[in-house]
Amino acid sequence: MLLHDQAREHALGRLGSSFHECKRLLRWMSPLAKGNLRCLLLLLLTVLGLCWTRYKLNPTVKKTSIVHLFEWRWNDVALECERYLAPNGFAGVQVSPPNENLVIMSPWRPWWERYQPISYKICSRSGNENEFRDMVTRCNNVGVRIYVDAVINHMCSSGAGSGYRGTCGSYFSAGDRDFPAVPYSNFDFNDRICETASGDIENYSDPVQVRNCRLLGLVDLTQRKDGVRSKIADYMNHLIDTGVAGFRIDATKHIWPEDINAIISKLNNLNTQWFSRGSRPFIYQEVIDMGGEAVRNKEYFRNGRVTEFRYGAQLGTVLRKWNGEKMANLKNWGENWNLMPSDKAIVFVDNHDNQRGHGAGGASILTFWNPRLYKMAVGFMLAHPYGSTRIMSSYKWPKHIQNGTDINNWVGPPSYSDGSIKHVSINPNGTCGNGWVCEHRWHQIRNMVIFRNAVHDKPIAWWWDNSNNQVAFGRDGKGFIVFNNDDRNLSEMLSTGLPAGIYCDVITGQKEGNQCTGIQIHVAANGIANFHISSQAKEPFIAIHVEAKL
Numbered sequence: 062m063l064l065h066d067q068a069r070e071h072a073l074g075r076l077g078s079s080f081h082e083c084k085r086l087l088r089w090m091s092p093l094a095k096g097n098l099r100c101l102l103l104l105l106l107t108v109l110g111l112c113w114t115r116y117k118l119n120p121t122v123k124k125t126s127i128v129h130l131f132e133w134r135w136n137d138v139a140l141e142c143e144r145y146l147a148p149n150g151f152a153g154v155q156v157s158p159p160n161e162n163l164v165i166m167s168p169w170r171p172w173w174e175r176y177q178p179i180s181y182k183i184c185s186r187s188g189n190e191n192e193f194r195d196m197v198t199r200c201n202n203v204g205v206r207i208y209v210d211a212v213i214n215h216m217c218s219s220g221a222g223s224g225y226r227g228t229c230g231s232y233f234s235a236g237d238r239d240f241p242a243v244p245y246s247n248f249d250f251n252d253r254i255c256e257t258a259s260g261d262i263e264n265y266s267d268p269v270q271v272r273n274c275r276l277l278g279l280v281d282l283t284q285r286k287d288g289v290r291s292k293i294a295d296y297m298n299h300l301i302d303t304g305v306a307g308f309r310i311d312a313t314k315h316i317w318p319e320d321i322n323a324i325i326s327k328l329n330n331l332n333t334q335w336f337s338r339g340s341r342p343f344i345y346q347e348v349i350d351m352g353g354e355a356v357r358n359k360e361y362f363r364n365g366r367v368t369e370f371r372y373g374a375q376l377g378t379v380l381r382k383w384n385g386e387k388m389a390n391l392k393n394w395g396e397n398w399n400l401m402p403s404d405k406a407i408v409f410v411d412n413h414d415n416q417r418g419h420g421a422g423g424a425s426i427l428t429f430w431n432p433r434l435y436k437m438a439v440g441f442m443l444a445h446p447y448g449s450t451r452i453m454s455s456y457k458w459p460k461h462i463q464n465g466t467d468i469n470n471w472v473g474p475p476s477y478s479d480g481s482i483k484h485v486s487i488n489p490n491g492t493c494g495n496g497w498v499c500e501h502r503w504h505q506i507r508n509m510v511i512f513r514n515a516v517h518d519k520p521i522a523w524w525w526d527n528s529n530n531q532v533a534f535g536r537d538g539k540g541f542i543v544f545n546n547d548d549r550n551l552s553e554m555l556s557t558g559l560p561a562g563i564y565c566d567v568i569t570g571q572k573e574g575n576q577c578t579g580i581q582i583h584v585a586a587n588g589i590a591n592f593h594i595s596s597q598a599k600e601p602f603i604a605i606h607v608e609a610k611l
């Protein structure tokens with residue numbers, strides 16, 4: 062499903078309110094159709110059509126994946142949209158929080174300081190408002206959308222003291238709950254209604270404290286209050302008017318679903334410079350629901366999509382062959398694995414938290430540190446129709462495990478001694494330098510983004526497995542993928558469902574001009590092809606699709 066279909070769905074959720082308008086329209090027009098069944102039917106279709114198109118969104122064709130350019134500067138994101146993301150079919154970018162945050166010196170400028178807002182001024186280590194605007198404009202101009210990580214549950218840590226220590230130099234006093242640059246004052250926080258002794262969330266099986274108390278000691282806004290909702294909506298509307306296409310809502314689990322709904326209903330339609338009239342922002346909510354806690358992800362479906370954290374945890378478990386899992390079990394991957402409905406899910410192999418042991422997911426999460434399995438996991442995710450996909454793009458840090466924990470998991474992005482973030486340099490071979498990992502530039506991952514676009518509306522077909530860790534499946538006449546995660550070689554004649562011809566494998570190489578830079582797969586007239594994958598292969602999978610056919 063295309064990203065913007067979700068926004069239409071969200072809009073349809075709102076159709077309830079406009080339902081009455083439609084009913085009025087029908088009532089007004091029905092005398093005209095009286096006594097004529099065909100005319101009545103036509104009228105009904107026209108009115109329904111009108112009501113639906115009001116919510117029809119930007120028809121960004123055949124682009125299905127976003128990439129999280131974690132901690133990138135706005136200037137670099139703009140360049141990346143133009144030189145790489147647009148030509149390779151990426152739908153959009155999730156950017157780090159753009160608003161003013163607390164500058165934290167100890168530890169030295171951790172990445173997580175950006176999750177401690179001081180105000181909603183657009184100024185952070187990624188750049189100032191002009192740079193942000195320039196990025197949004199340039200990315201939109203090449204058809205790549207910007208999705209903002211919106212930190213709206215809380216402000217900074219209650220223990221942050223006071224001063225002019227925001228990234229824009231704004232004053233705050235955490236103890237007094239005073240954030241004059243918004244402005245928020247102590248009436249805008251939940252302290253009076255949180256009932257735990259510490260004021261923090263102490264028990265995740267109590268849904269009330271999960272919403273009314275402080276997450277990690279961060280001062281907790283009361284989104285019950287209309288004034289608070291409006292200030293949050295003003296911030297988000299400012300971004301929408303700039304041209305952003307939607308939001309990841311941080312820590313959504315800690316905000317009541319109806320409050321999120323009230324905030325969303327205050328949001329403007331998207332900027333008509335780039336989006337069709339009436340387009341609604343794409344919303345995806347960070348709710349960690351691994352089962353076993355009080356707050357459930359389904360409480361948030363009416364507001365937009367929701368992060369599916371079980372996806373990466375379970376896929377990692379399968380590829381690592383833990384708990385007796387094997388790839389053949391992925392035959393019914395999706396809702397049958399206890400995942401949320403596909404059209405509600407945002408899926409990812411890892412995110413900025415769980416790639417370093419924050420958040421949820423645990424040890425099974427695969428990351429760039431384990432490239433062989435990681436590429437297979439991302440390859441599987443992009444080949445499989447379930448969910449709306451997000452790719453992680455990271456930087457390297459000096460990972461150091463002590464007693465099972467990475468003691469350097471706070472380390473911020475590559476930066477200079479004054480704290481400014483290093484720019485993303487591009488090596489002659491297209492990979493990134495200056496400490497940036499750029500998984501989205503790994504050619505296997507990039508080519509699988511293109512694969513997903515090529516097959517996007519096709520169901521799974523021609524599943525095959527060896528009852529173990531060799532599996533293959535097609536996307537009904539558009540693409541076919543084969544994995545070998547066993548300790549023995551794969552050598553099989555498989556029905557691909559593809560038209561006869563010579564296809565370039567997009568994992569060992571790709572199609573360039575009229576030749577393949579990697580291996581070629583010959584699909585016979587009956588759709589059958591021969592596949593060989595050594596158990597020792599660096600990337601033990603093969604993927605072919607109609608757009609990589611000679």
Ligand code: AAO
Pocket residue numbers: 173174175176177212218219265276277278279311312313314347349350351354414419420421422423
């Ligand atoms: C920093 C310091 C803290 C300090 C705080 C205030 O690290 O020590 O108290 O400042 O001074 C990020 C960092 C935090 C950082 C924060 C603010 O990750 O370390 O705190 O910025 O600077 C919960 C939330 C979820 C949240 C996640 C980290 O539900 O929303 O914690 N993620 C987002 C962002 C994240 C950010 C924030 C929110 C805050 O993505 O980057 O924090 O804006 C259970 C619960 C989850 C809960 C986790 C972790 O998970 O279910 O809801 O996430 O615990 O507390 C198994 C279970 C799983 C369980 C997990 C961990 O996997 O199945 O359910 O174990 O126990």
